[in-house]
Amino acid sequence: MxxxxxxxxxxLKAIPLGETDRLLTILTPDVGLxxxxxxxxxxxxSRLGGRSDLFVINECLVVKGKRLDKLIQAETLRTFSGLSQHLGRLTAxxxxxxxxxxxxxxxxxxxDLFHVFVEHLERLETASPGTVLAALxxxxxxxxxxxxxxxxxHRxxxxxxxxVPNLLDPAWRVEFSCxxxxxxxxNGATQLSEGQGHYSSAPKRPILLTATDVALLQQLTKPEILSTLPMGLDNKDPQTGKTQQLWARVERLLREYTENYFERPIRSAALVDVCLATL
Structure with missing residues (x-):
C-alpha cells in the first residue's frame, strides 16, 4: 500500500515535468526537503496550479514514492504576492x-531553517526598491x-x-579572508599569514574593506537592520558613494564567501546584478 x-x-523550486506536471522542491519544518x-x-x-507556484506555503498531502513523491492535495496557507510585484524582490x-x-x-x-527563510521573505516582500539589497x-x-x-x-x-571601524578615518582598512x-x-596580518595554518596555504589577492564596509557587515548580525548608512557617514564623502552601491559591495563579498564555502555558484546572483543595477 x-x-x-x-x-x-x-x-522553493518548480520545474516543468512532462507535458502537464511540475516537479516541486518543498521545504518543510518537520521532514526537511x-x-x-x-x-x-x-x-x-488545475487545482494544484497556483498552489505549485514559488513561495507558496501549503498544507500538503503527499504519497510516498520510490524515487519521487506525489502531491495529491494542497491547501494554501500563505502566499507572498508582494514579491512578484517587483523584480528585485522576486530575484532576491x-x-x-x-x-x-x-x-x-x-x-x-x-x-529553524524554514522559519528563518519565511521571516526574511516577509521582510523582502515589504522592502522598498532601495532597501532590497540590504534585506538580501x-x-x-x-x-x-x-x-x-x-x-x-566583529573580531x-x-x-x-x-x-571597531573608524568611520572618521578614510584610510582605515581591514582585510577580509574567505x-x-x-x-x-x-596590521601584522602579513607576518601571521606567512607562517601559520591554512590561511597561508593558498594565498589570494587580499580583500581590503573600508570602515563603511565593516560597519555595514556588523549591522547584519542584528535582528533588525538599518538599510541607511551608519551614523557618522554621509554622502558628501566621495569614498562612501551611494547607499545602494555600498550594499552591493557587501552582497558581492557575502556571495564570494558563500560560494567559496559551499563550492557552488549562486546562479540567481547574476540576475540580482542585472535587475538591481539600475536602482
Whole structure:
C-alpha cells in the first residue's frame, strides 16, 4: 500500500515535468526537503496550479514514492504576492531560496531553517526598491549564521582582537579572508599569514574593506537592520558613494564567501546584478 503523509511546506523550486506536471522542491519544518510531482499542475484551471507556484506555503498531502513523491492535495496557507510585484524582490527571494537549497536536508527536521527563510521573505516582500539589497544581505547572513558558518565580522579571526571601524578615518582598512573565515587585521596580518595554518596555504589577492564596509557587515548580525548608512557617514564623502552601491559591495563579498564555502555558484546572483543595477 502507498504511504501518505501530511506536511506544511513552502515551494522553493518548480520545474516543468512532462507535458502537464511540475516537479516541486518543498521545504518543510518537520521532514526537511521534499521533492514531489504535482500532477497536472500546468493544466488550465488545475487545482494544484497556483498552489505549485514559488513561495507558496501549503498544507500538503503527499504519497510516498520510490524515487519521487506525489502531491495529491494542497491547501494554501500563505502566499507572498508582494514579491512578484517587483523584480528585485522576486530575484532576491530566489537568491535566498537557492542558498536554502544548498543548506537543507531531506528526512530531517528543518524547522529553524524554514522559519528563518519565511521571516526574511516577509521582510523582502515589504522592502522598498532601495532597501532590497540590504534585506538580501541581512537574510543571507542570517542563513549562514544558522548553519554556523557566518563570517566573523566583529573580531580578527587570527588574533581575536575586537575590530571597531573608524568611520572618521578614510584610510582605515581591514582585510577580509574567505579562507580565514572573516575579518583579519591588516596590521601584522602579513607576518601571521606567512607562517601559520591554512590561511597561508593558498594565498589570494587580499580583500581590503573600508570602515563603511565593516560597519555595514556588523549591522547584519542584528535582528533588525538599518538599510541607511551608519551614523557618522554621509554622502558628501566621495569614498562612501551611494547607499545602494555600498550594499552591493557587501552582497558581492557575502556571495564570494558563500560560494567559496559551499563550492557552488549562486546562479540567481547574476540576475540580482542585472535587475538591481539600475536602482
Amino acid at each position: 502507498s504511504q501518505t503523509y501530511k506536511a506544511t511546506g513552502i515551494n 521534499v521533492r514531489a510531482v504535482a500532477p497536472g499542475s500546468r493544466k488550465h484551471q 527571494s530566489q537568491y535566498l531560496a537557492e542558498v536554502v537549497l544548498l543548506m537543507a536536508l531531506s528526512d530531517c527536521p528543518q524547522g 544581505c541581512h537574510g543571507l547572513y542570517h542563513l549562514l549564521a544558522l548553519a554556523g558558518v557566518a563570517p566573523e565580522v 580578527c579571526t587570527l588574533s581575536r582582537a575586537e575590530i 579562507e580565514a573565515g572573516g575579518l583579519v587585521q591588516v
